[in-house]
Amino acid sequence: MKILVLNSGSSSIKFKLFENQKAVCSGLVEKIGNHQSKIELKILKTGTKMRRDTHIGDHEKGLKLVNELFEESGILKDLNELDGCGHRIVHGGKNLTEHCLVNDFVLEEIHRVSSIAPLHNPAHLAGIKTMMKAAPKVPNATIFDTAFHKTIPDYAYMYALPYDYYTEYNIRKYGFHGTSHSYVSQRVAKLMGKKNEEINAISAHLGNGASVCAIENGKSIDTSMGFTPLEGLIMGTRCGDIDPATIPFIAKAKDLNPDKLDTMMNKQSGLYGICGYNDFRDIISEIQNGNNLARLAFEMYCYRLAKYIGSYFAILPYTDALIFTAGVGENAAAVRKLTCEKLKHLGIEIDEQLNEENSSGEKEISTKNSKTKIFVIPTDEELEIAKITESLIS
Ligand code: AMP
Numbered sequence: 001m002k003i004l005v006l007n008s009g010s011s012s013i014k015f016k017l018f019e020n021q022k023a024v025c026s027g028l029v030e031k032i033g034n035h036q037s038k039i040e041l042k043i044l045k046t047g048t049k050m051r052r053d054t055h056i057g058d059h060e061k062g063l064k065l066v067n068e069l070f071e072e073s074g075i076l077k078d079l080n081e082l083d084g085c086g087h088r089i090v091h092g093g094k095n096l097t098e099h100c101l102v103n104d105f106v107l108e109e110i111h112r113v114s115s116i117a118p119l120h121n122p123a124h125l126a127g128i129k130t131m132m133k134a135a136p137k138v139p140n141a142t143i144f145d146t147a148f149h150k151t152i153p154d155y156a157y158m159y160a161l162p163y164d165y166y167t168e169y170n171i172r173k174y175g176f177h178g179t180s181h182s183y184v185s186q187r188v189a190k191l192m193g194k195k196n197e198e199i200n201a202i203s204a205h206l207g208n209g210a211s212v213c214a215i216e217n218g219k220s221i222d223t224s225m226g227f228t229p230l231e232g233l234i235m236g237t238r239c240g241d242i243d244p245a246t247i248p249f250i251a252k253a254k255d256l257n258p259d260k261l262d263t264m265m266n267k268q269s270g271l272y273g274i275c276g277y278n279d280f281r282d283i284i285s286e287i288q289n290g291n292n293l294a295r296l297a298f299e300m301y302c303y304r305l306a307k308y309i310g311s312y313f314a315i316l317p318y319t320d321a322l323i324f325t326a327g328v329g330e331n332a333a334a335v336r337k338l339t340c341e342k343l344k345h346l347g348i349e350i351d352e353q354l355n356e357e358n359s360s361g362e363k364e365i366s367t368k369n370s371k372t373k374i375f376v377i378p379t380d381e382e383l384e385i386a387k388i389t390e391s392l393i394s
Contacts, residue, residue: 001083001393002076003386008087008127010119013062017075018386025075026382029062037062041069048073059123059130067134079135086389087131088179088381089124090229091117092144094170099147099388102128102140110142116170116228141389148178151219159227173231175223177205181213182220183384184325184377187362189218191375192320200320202312204305205379206335207326208236208278212305214312222315224308230265233308234301236278239269241304271297280332302335306342313346319372322348325379336365340374347371 007014011033016026027041037056042049050069056062063079070076089096093113100106107125114121128140149157157173158166165171181203189199197218204212210233213223224232224240234240242265251261272278275293277286286294313319322343323329324336333355340350349370354363366374 001390002081003389004079004082004085005382005385005389006085006087006127006131007382008059008123008130010123013059013066013127015066016382016386017070018383021383021387021390023383025070025073027066027069029056029065032056032059032062039065039069041066041073043073043075059126060133063127063130063134079131080137082135082138084139084141084389084393085131085135086141086143086385087124087128088145088385089142090120090145090176091174092142092146093174094172096142096144097147097150099141099143099392101392102132102142106142139393141392143179143385143388145176145178146174148182149173149175149213149220149223152222156222171227173223173226175211175213175220176225176229177209177211177213177223178220179381179384180205180325180379181211181215181223183381184323184375184379185215185218187377188321188323188373188375191362191364192373194320200316200318201323202309202316202319202321203323203325204309204329204339205326206233206305206324206328206332209238210235210305210326210328212308212312214316216316222312234297234304235270237267237270237272239265239273271301274300280328280335284332284334298334299338302338302342305335306339309339310343310346313343321373321375323375323377325377330360330376330378336374336376348374350374 001020003018005016011031013029017024023044025041025043029039031037035055038051038053040049040051050073052065067079089110091113093109096109110121110125131140152175159171161171184203185199185201186196188201189196199218201215202212203215209229211223211225214221230238232240247261250256270278271283274297277283277294283294283298287298328335336355337350340348349367351365351367354365362377364373364375
């Protein structure tokens with residue numbers, strides 16, 4: 001089966017084409033609506049790269065160019081040759097709790113949920129509509145970041161606000177990165193010789209956005225992100241948990257309206273807010289240069305992460321595995337080391353040599369004595385989306 005996976009952002013379209021669950025090519029349409037827009041495509045087997053620098057006014061033009069490059073490279077004659085297209089959707093809200101094929105109800109719901117995911121859902125919707133127009137015969141599937149967390153019990157997803165806020169505005173924890181948490185926990189189940197529904201794990205997806213998930217018998221029972229992807233861990237530019245009373249205080253002190261507060265907490269906070277860097281490669285080299293704020297940001301990050309992981313050890317009856325994934329989780333050995341050291345009294349023991357080894361694949365980094373195994377698993381959300389799309393079509 002030929003499946004195209006699309007992740008449409010407000011000014012970008014990330015795409016990856018799979019044939020029988022093997023990645024054929026991947027690419028990115030960038031800076032849509034900007035004069036510096038471009039499209040890049042990489043054929044994975046040969047490493048051949050194709051690139052066009054041209055004005056790409058909207059998503060429709062972007063997808064047209066994807067189609068042209070597919071044709072030029074001989075990968076596909078036309079998008080209509082696809083068996084299906086899987087769209088990554090950040091927020092499914094309370095009604096879209098299962099991955100599904102697109103119909104009018106799904107489109108309406110994604111639109112309705114845009115009010116709580118304004119940065120993501122409108123762009124996803126544009127991606128789906130563009131694809132429906134470009135290839136009318138190809139079925140589209142929507143794969144929700146929130147769907148994996150539908151099993152979180154009510155006492156864990158509710159906030160202790162007046163109950164009306166839940167019934168009227170659906171304010172509750174939804175959780176995100178579900179496709180990634182699900183994928184890496186399935187990989188670990190396989191590596192440990194268990195069925196997916198037998199695995200108890202704590203998965204730490206640490207990228208620009210970051211969340212931890214407690215997984216019992218293969219199901220999410222709690223996660224650190226909440227109503228939006230702002231809650232929980234300290235992230236690249238997001239603050240994560242703070243005392244909610246600081247928000248009205250700052251609003252008054254700095255005369256900030258809700259939009260500006262949102263921008264401050266999402267784009268000017270986190271690691272960047274503390275030390276001016278949001279990339280761990282910079283932070284680690286700054287620490288080596290003696291930058292004390294970089295040291296502080298690094299320690300705050302690992303401390304918050306260890307606190308969340310520790311609390312998930314408390315709610316799981318036992319934990320087979322602790323999993324690190326995404327850009328930071330896969331590459332920043334120093335983050336894994338300090339976080340695991342803070343959890344040592346729980347019987348978690350990291351093997352420092354295995355942890356430091358430079359390898360890009362899946363690896364176990366715990367000592368033989370560790371009560372819980374520790375894994376580094378490169379995430380592959382696109383492959384997971386392709387697999388789910390295939391199963392929905394068939
Ligand atoms: P993601 O959102 O999963 O692409 O993760 C992006 C983040 O991963 C970057 O902002 C970096 O902080 C981190 N990262 C990527 N590569 C490395 C690396 N080699 N060492 C440390 N951190 C890295």
